[in-house]
Amino acid sequence: MVAGAQSDNPWASESLAGAAAAIRARRVTPSELVRACLERIEIYNPKVECLYHRDA
Amino acid sequence: MNAFITVTREQALAEARVLDAEQAAGRLRSPLHGIPIALKDNIDTAGVRTTAASAVYDDRVPKEDAEVVRRLAAAGAISIGKLNLHEFANGGTSATSYFGPVRNPWDLRRNPGGSSGGSAAAVSAGLCYGALGTDTGGSIRTPASWCGIVGLKPTYGLVSIRGIIPLTLSLDHCGPMTRTVEDAAMMLHAMAGYDRLDIASVTHAKEDYLAALQQPVSALRVGIPRAPFFDHLDEDVAKAVEEALRVLAKLTRSQKDVMLPSTRETSLPGEMYAYHEEMYKRAATRYMIPTRNNLKRGAEAKASDYVRARWALELLRRTIDDSFQEIDVVALPTRRRSPRTVDDARKREESEKVRNPELENTQAFNAYGIPAISVPCGFTRDGMPVGLMLAGPRFSEGRLLSLAAAYQKATEWHTRRPPLQPDTPVPALAPTEGER
Structure with missing residues (x-):
């Protein structure tokens, strides 16, 4: 069921509840979850597309 | 996708290190401990x-967190950044933003809905585990529906809106946007609560929304407000929603057609202007064209019209629970159509024409002030998500979450993720009037 967007990082396919359960079970740390999200932001949201400039 | 305006990388990593240490010591602040949002x-x-995705606030740095941000941080959630939106939350596509339009992760040519478009796109694409949205006329539920995620607009006043830039304060709500119903319940649990300094806030006994997920739903009576909310439905949306109603019929006690009261006399265009008046007079051209046009209309609004609309709104909110005497919830499509392309949305928004609100399903619930949740319920033939909206009387969040969770257990729509790949090409945009 899990499509391409989620397959590169195992934590990306987790729901919030799933990630919370992994924190409780100490299978993952908050830092690891933050890094997983930051990595995906770099891939899928690499730059701010600024179409309107202040001096325009 | 252009979902983020700011990524607070270093701050998030620093907070995470503190929460790592607490976790290692066996101290978890709440179920949200260490969750990136x-x-x-x-x-x-x-x-x-x-x-607010506006040039007007290009360099605005607040001194204090919004109350809801403070609550989430206290619960151990970690904010990783700030999400793009329709300028000042004043529109339903997120195509009008000083930082450029947001793209829909299911089809980058299309808009993600709005105004919380960045929130929906980021959650849908797995860039964070949950996001906060705001909803004045559908701004949580529309993008949730069009991006295939869950979006909950709570009862008016249940979640503090202090420290959130207002659109129409009498209709503004803040709520969670997540991939599952359980996730939304977890976030709402940390967000809800009275705030004396928020003039919209109401007192309400603390509820356990996670426990509510386990409540039985078999006795619930479902109302279907066919007129006018099912008029002119897109064929694929109709098919998905009718199938969802069949699933609900198996889970609940009964279904019958109902009518909800009209909200026609409750429009408050002057309220947005009240917040912007000084900035608009000083630097109107710093607003994007669609927002500027709306503010112009707001400036022309008459005080007596505003007062009458406010009276009508108060009465509607006092009496709306009467519509739920023979039913417990209503079920309807969140949106009647799929999202347009970003190009089409921008062209329409810059035209002076006032839009026809007849195809709007979300706005009435802001006037009623009652909770409403959008959950994924299928796809159109061209692969765009469809949302089902459930709404109930004031403070029925627990009931809505239990039914939405039961629906999610019976279906798998919420498990589908957008077919986005690192090398998915980003289609170019046509320039608009404002850019020439």
Whole structure:
């Protein structure tokens, strides 16, 4: 069921509840979850597309 | 996708290290301990630029966190950044933003809905585990529906809106946007609660929304407000929603057609202008064209019209629970159509024509002030998500969450993720009037 967007990082396919359960079970740390999200932001949201400039 | 305006990388990693240490010591602040979330950029964050996606607030750095941000941080959630939106939350596509339009992760040519478009796109694409949105006329539920995620607009006043840049304060709500119903319940649990300094806030006994997920739903009576909410439905949306109603019929006690009261006399265009008056008079051209046009209309609004609309709104909110005497919830499509392309949305928004609100399903619930949740319920033939909206009387969040969770257990729509790949090409945009 899990499509391409989620397959590169195992934590990306987790729901919030799933990630919370992994924190409780100490299978993952908050830092690891933050890094997983930051990595995906770099891939899928690499730059701010600024179409309107202040001096325009 | 252009979902983020600001990514607070270093701050998030620093907070995470503190939460790592607490976890290692066996101290978890709440079920949200260490969970990365992101915030719509009209929600104030101390020391982090908060722009409302507008040139007007290009360099605005709040001194204090919004109350809801403070609550989530206390629960151990970690904000990783600020999400793009429709400028000042004043539109339903997120195509009008000073930082460029947001793209829909299911089809990058299309808009993600709005105004919380960045929130929906980020959650849908797995860039964070949950996001905050705001909803004045559908701004949580529309993008949730069009991006295939869950979006909950709570009862008016249940979640503090202090420290959130207002659109129409009498209709503004803040709520969670997540991939599952359980996730939304977890976030709402940390967000809800009275705030004396928020003039919209209401007192309500603390509820356990996670426990509510386990409540039985077999006795629930479902109302279907066919007129007018099912008029002119897109064929694929109709098919998905009718199938969802069949699933609900198996889970619940009964279904019958109902009518909800009209909200026609409750429009408050002057309220947005009240917040912007000084900035608009000083620098109207710093607003994007669609927002500027709306503010112009707001400036022309008469005080007597506003007062009458406010009276009508108060009466509607006092009496709306009467519509739920023979039913417990209503079920309807969140949106009647799929999202347009970003290009089409921008062209329409810059035209002076006032839009026809007849195809709007979300706005009435802001006037009623009752809770409403959008959950994924299928796809159109061209692969765009469809949302089902469930709404109930004031403070029925627990009931809505239990039914939405039961629906999610019976279906798998919420498990589908957008077919986005690192090399998915980003289609170019046509320039608009404002850019020439």
